[in-house]
Amino acid sequence: MxxxxxxxxxxxxxxxxxxxxxxxxxxxxxxxxxxxxxxxxxxxxxxxxxxxxxxxxxxxxxxxxxxxxxxxxxxxxxxxxxxxxxxxxxxxxxxxxxxxxxxxxxxxxxxxTLLSGPYDAREAVVNIRSAAGGVDAADWAEMLLRMYTRWAERQGHSVDLYDVSYAEEAGIKSATFVVHGDYTYGTLSVEQGTHRLVRISPFDNQGRRQTSFAEVEVLPVVETADHIDIPDSDIRIDTYRSSGPGGQSVNTTDSAVRITHLPTGTVVTCQNEKSQLQNRASAMRVLQAKLLEIKRRQERAEMDALKGDGSNSWGNQMRSYVLHPYQMVKDLRTNYEVNDPQKVLGGDLDGFIEAGIRWRVAEEQQDSR
Known part of the structure; x- marks a missing residue:
């Protein structure tokens, strides 16, 4: 040999x-x-x-x-x-x-094996929201929804789409979905942040280059052991009819549910199920995940204050996808990059995710010194 x-x-x-x-x-x-x-x-x-x-x-x-x-x-x-x-x-x-x-x-x-956080083994709740960039940003948010759905399919994970808010001209304002499977939260948590797209806008009749943004939030699915107590007096529940793209009605009953958590102002919606009861249960799961994340951030802020470190090691803008004038996707934290955006947008995210996890572990080890 x-x-x-x-x-x-x-x-x-x-x-x-x-x-x-x-x-x-x-x-x-x-x-x-x-x-x-x-x-x-x-x-x-x-x-x-x-x-x-x-x-x-x-x-x-x-x-x-x-x-x-x-x-x-x-x-x-x-x-x-x-x-x-x-x-x-x-x-x-x-x-x-x-x-x-x-x-x-x-x-x-x-x-x-680097995913050893208290919630890393759980399933993931993912929220995508269009940000600056108008109709291009809404289209970009929908592209990200497709990218993560395809990534999940490649990994053998099923996806439950809880809610989609469609934009008027094209794309989506927001989407909430759950990626089922062990360690999907720990894996996808490094995807959280602002994603930036640079391209020739398909919505600009002058063919100008457009920069648009979308935000990705990743939360762990809440389990019974988390003890997130939500008194009925702290929430307001509204029902309405589900709708599809362009405002087209897809349901003739008020089955869609919007829950507002009054103390924090957190709002969640769910309209994927035909039953109002099922939508309410799904919306409550998302609300619990969001409140758990708020609690975790408060605890983290308190720990940072005790350590005398008020800075946040997680940069908000975390990845750029450039389709024009050249082809590149680059992670701004790890500097990992590829020159095939279409492959990445088709769900090939493993390289970025692995680099992100290794980067996060290195950051945490440095912070603990």
């Missing part, structure tokens, strides 16, 4: 061992045993929400343990592949390809 290949396999071994130390296969096996015991309880489905939580966690942990076993098996098979190729006098192309693929997958998986 070539010394460079041997050194690379040794490096892969170190990477996988580091991942296993974080993920702890023995602890995963114990967690699986405990969840299987709960899942076998005949009374489990008396509480359907709890039962779904148990079975969902069991499936996620089983998949995690299986993936680690697969990584370990593939790494152990690599030297054998090279030996067989040498014995049969064939090239090592297949072994080289497998080694490169394993490195890519391990490096991507390693990023997931």
């Amino acid at each position: 070539h010394p460079d290949v041997l050194a690379d396999i040794t490096d892969l071994e170190k990477t996988l061992t580091a991942i296993e130390q974080v993920k702890n296969p023995d602890q995963l096996a114990e967690t699986i045993r405990e969840l299987e015991e709960k899942a076998s309880d005949p009374s489990l489905w008396d509480d359907q929400e709890y039962a779904q939580s148990v079975t969902s966690k069991l499936s996620a942990v089983q998949n995690e343990a299986q993936r680690l076993r697969d990584f370990r098996q593939r790494l152990e098979d690599l030297p054998v592949m090279y030996e067989l190729a040498a014995e049969e006098g064939e090239g090592s192309e297949l072994a080289d390809e497998e080694r490169r693929a394993l490195r890519r997958e391990l490096e991507a998986y390693e990023v997931k």
Whole structure:
């Protein structure tokens, strides 16, 4: 075996061992045993929400343990592949390809081990709002909605669209959706901030270049353990008819729900379900997520004040997408960039997300010194 290949396999071994130390296969096996015991309880489905939580966690942990076993098996098979190729006098192309693929997958998986925040393992509530730029900004917000939806599809995550507010001419004013799947909050949280688009405006009959902005907010889905108590006296609930693009009615009953949290002025809406009751439940989940985020920001501000650091390490404008006069997407925090905007807008965000997570961890480590 070539010394460079041997050194690379040794490096892969170190990477996988580091991942296993974080993920702890023995602890995963114990967690699986405990969840299987709960899942076998005949009374489990008396509480359907709890039962779904148990079975969902069991499936996620089983998949995690299986993936680690697969990584370990593939790494152990690599030297054998090279030996067989040498014995049969064939090239090592297949072994080289497998080694490169394993490195890519391990490096991507390693990023997931950096998601250790208290909410990182949760599902994500994403809000997109058009900002400065008029009709171009509304169109840009809709492009971002499509980009994140396609990213979720590529990852195998399902998306529930809770609410869309359409703009009059084109695009959307805002959208709220949930991305289901483990660690979707921790993964997408680095996407929060202002996204800037530069292009020749398709809405300008003089073909001038236009800069437009849209804001992305990412929140963790609230769980029962979060204790977000919202008294009925603190909210106002309004109902109205759902509408589609251009104000077209898509529902003949007042099923859409708008909830206003009076103490904070926070407003959430939901119109994706036909039932007013379902829309109200979905809107309350989003409201709880927003109030949890407000609480977290207050606690963070208090901690920063105690540390004598009132600055915010998260810059607001975080990424530029330039379609004219050149082609580039660049993250302003990590300096990660690509020269194929259409690929990024089609949902290929993994490079940006991985760079963002590594950047955030480095920032947090620096702040803690």
